[in-house]
Amino acid sequence: MAVTIDKMFQMGLHLGHQSKQVNPKMAPYICGKKKGEHVLDLVQTYFFLKKASRFLAKAASQKKTFLFVSRKKQLTELIATIAPKCGSFYVNQRWLGGLLTNWETVKKSLDKLNNFERQEKSGLLSGFSKKELASWKRQKDRLDRELGGLRGMVRLPDVVIVIGQPESINAVRECRKLGIPNLTILDTNCDPTLADIFIPANDDSVTSLRFLLTTLLKAIQRGQSRSSTNKK
Structure with a gap:
């Protein structure tokens, strides 16, 4: 255009x-x-x-x-x-x-989100109880909502x-x-x-x-x- x-x-x-x-x-x-x-x-x-x-x-x-x-x-x-x-x-x-301004701390949260996604793909969640799974999902959803657009950002x-x-x-x-x-x-x-x-x-x-x-x-x-x- x-x-x-x-x-x-x-x-x-x-x-x-x-x-x-x-x-x-x-x-x-x-x-x-x-x-x-x-x-x-x-x-x-x-x-x-x-x-x-x-x-x-x-x-x-x-x-x-x-x-x-x-x-x-x-x-x-x-x-x-x-x-x-x-x-x-x-x-x-x-x-x-x-x-x-506090990028190193945010980067740790991004690493945590990546770890959640690796757990999901690896099948590790099958061993979680319903309560553990609900807590895991809440944490992942929050990180995904707040940091999902930063995936791959290393600096x-x-x-x-x-x-x-x-x-x-x-x-x-x-x-x-x-x-x-x-x-x-x-x-x-x-x-x-x-x-x-x-x-x-x-x-x-x-x-x-x-x-x-x-x-x-x-x-x-x-x-x-x-x-x-x-x-x-």
Whole structure:
């Protein structure tokens, strides 16, 4: 799907929040108001989306790793679909405090999840009592829900892609503390000073976000393809 201002308009990327929810720091990226809701400047959205795509393509060509983060319920399935298509990781449920800043502890929980899955495949569960099996399943389900999108992640990500800054502010803070670049889709209620790379756009509509995430996915895949070609 080609990225054009007309297409972005059709996908609703320009639709912001009600004016009473605006973050004043987003003023440079707002071009007006309609029915009490702010409207984002799609010319700037186009520019920043292109800039973000170039950044991701370059990072992917250098074999950088990516972590997608969103706590928006309407994006749970979309994030879980998009991230694996470019070999990336994701958090689409609760953000565990210290997931990045206390990575070694989180890694131990990931190892525990992997061990649970090995037990399941090996048939060891057949020797468990009903009570033991119920406890085992509760623990595995919790770890899978919280860390399932991090399977295979052995070190901190090089880039974190954030959708829904207010909901994922703890992830943003951890990135900033560790110096990990965050690329964030910023709606009119967000703070651009907390993002290293950003795209001013509607971060609530599934239609808008599917368009944006698909565009970012393709940028990463282009970079990965470039990296593979350079190997030969």
